[in-house]
Each structure stands twice: as C-alpha cells, then as structure tokens.
Amino acid sequence: xxxxxxxxxxxxxxxxxxxxxxxxxxxxxxxxxxxxxxxxxxxxxxxxxxxxxxxxxxxxxxxxxxxxxxxxxxxxxxxxxxxxxxxxxxxxxxxxxxxxxxxxxxxxxxxxxxxxxxxxxxxxxxxxxxxxxxxxxxxxxxxxxxxxxxxxxxxxxxxxxxxxxxxxxxxxxxxxxxxxxxxxxxxxxxxxxxxxxxxxxxxxxxxxxxxxxxxxxxxxxxxxxxxxxxxxxxxxxxxxxxxxxxxxx
Numbered sequence: 001x002x003x004x005x006x007x008x009x010x011x012x013x014x015x016x017x018x019x020x021x022x023x024x025x026x027x028x029x030x031x032x033x034x035x036x037x038x039x040x041x042x043x044x045x046x047x048x049x050x051x052x053x054x055x056x057x058x059x060x061x062x063x064x065x066x067x068x069x070x071x072x073x074x075x076x077x078x079x080x081x082x083x084x085x086x087x088x089x090x091x092x093x094x095x096x097x098x099x100x101x102x103x104x105x106x107x108x109x110x111x112x113x114x115x116x117x118x119x120x121x122x123x124x125x126x127x128x129x130x131x132x133x134x135x136x137x138x139x140x141x142x143x144x145x146x147x148x149x150x151x152x153x154x155x156x157x158x159x160x161x162x163x164x165x166x167x168x169x170x171x172x173x174x175x176x177x178x179x180x181x182x183x184x185x186x187x188x189x190x191x192x193x194x195x196x197x198x199x200x201x202x203x204x205x206x207x208x209x210x211x212x213x214x215x216x217x218x219x220x221x222x223x224x225x226x227x228x229x230x231x232x233x234x235x236x237x238x239x240x241x242x243x244x245x246x247x248x249x
Contacts, residue, residue, distance in 0.1 A: 058077055
C-alpha cells in the first residue's frame with residue numbers, strides 16, 4: 001500500500017518542533033552575546049532588546065545553516081546572532097552621528113601618522129594631529145563605546161562575512177576576496193601594539209568582559225574600554241588602507 005503524503009499542517013508541526021528545540025538549546029548563547037555587547041553600550045540600550053534581536057538571528061541561522069559547508073552551527077549562529085543585534089542597534093540609530101564622525105577623524109589621524117612614521121601612532125601624536133589635548137582624546141575614545149565594530153566597517157558586509165565562514169566553492173572570486181580580507185585583518189590585528197592586541201584577543205576570542213580583562217592586565221575597566229576602542233580605530237585605519245589598495249588592483 002502506497003504511503004499517503006503528509007498533510008501540510010503535519011510538516012509545519014515537525015518544522016516548528018525542530019525550530020523550537022534549536023531555540024531552546026541555544027538561548028543561553030543569545031543571552032551570553034547580549035550581555036557581552038551590553039557591557040560596552042549606553043544605559044539607554046536594554047539587554048532585553050538585544051536578546052529579542054538575537055533570537056531572530058538564531059532562528060535565521062537555524063533556517064539557513066548547511067552542515068555540509070563545514071562550519072559548526074554554534075559558530076555560524078554566533079555570527080548571525082551578533083549581526084542581528086548590531087542591525088537592531090543601527091536601525092534605532094542610538095549612536096549620535098557626532099560619535100561616528102569623530103571615530104572617522106581618529107582613524108584618519110592614525111592613518112596619516114602611521115603613514116608618515118612607519119610605526120604605531122602614539123596617543124599624544126594622535127591628539128596633536130587632531131589639535132586636542134590628551135584628556136579630550138581619551139574622552140572621545142570613551143564615547144567610542146557607541147561604535148561597536150562590525151565587518152561593514154572593514155569593507156565586508158554581513159552576508160559576505162557569514163558566507164566566508166564556510167567553503168564557498170560556488171563563487172571562487174568571492175572566496176578569494178574573503179580569504180584575502182581575513183588574511184589582511186589577521187595581519188592588522190597581529191600588528192597592533194601588544195596591549196591592544198591582548199585586549200582584542202581576550203574580548204573577542206575569549207569573550208571576557210572588561211572587568212575580567214582589566215584584572216588580567218592590571219588596569220581599570222575604563223582603561224580597557226579605551227584600549228579596545230583605540231584598537232578598533234587603529235584597525236579601521238589600517239583596513240581602510242587595505243581597501244584602498246584592493247580597489248587599485
């Protein structure tokens with residue numbers, strides 16, 4: 001006797017059950033990423049909003065994940081979750097435009113100094129290039145908490161970055177671009193001043209919060225925040241140069 005086709009409502013129930021299981025299993029991942037981001041955001045940003053956005057990213061990840069492409073689901077989902085949170089923050093435009101403008105000015109100053117000297121730009125040099133004192137420079141860095149780093153800052157959109165987590169045999173040209181981008185970003189991170197490199201590693205790779213990082217390197221949470229923001233600006237300056245060179249190739 002031939003097997004009867006399943007009813008659409010039965011298929012829907014099975015898909016919904018699988019989706020519910022994924023969401024329940026990975027809800028702690030969403031919360032962990034939300035609180036990790038919240039530590040560097042203004043009080044006006046509610047962690048519940050981040051979690052809600054992250055849940056949407058988790059659902060998208062469960063729908064689009066392809067285990068045949070090599071990446072672990074947790075890795076793929078983590079990027080999707082964080083990306084959805086960043087999208088929510090940008091959509092609500094909670095960071096003043098002046099903060100982004102000052103961030104670009106800092107990056108431009110670092111780019112000029114490092115191009116001129118051939119070494120890492122120092123705090124006082126950056127402040128002098130901008131025509132401000134050190135206190136004002138550190139204040140701008142502190143405000144830079146509003147400039148959460150995303151791949152878009154470095155010339156790669158979210159979908160390209162997500163695709164770059166897995167083998168992209170269907171588009172060799174894009175795969176080559178992604179490989180070169182990742183190599184350039186790794187080189188830029190490796191070339192950061194030692195303290196900034198350590199902070200970036202502990203914050204992004206080890207997912208430590210600012211207090212934990214401060215206890216390891218022996219500085220205050222505020223100073224860790226400054227170092228992390230300074231690393232972001234320095235990377236932005238160096239990746240802008242990479243983008244410029246790539247466009248000339």
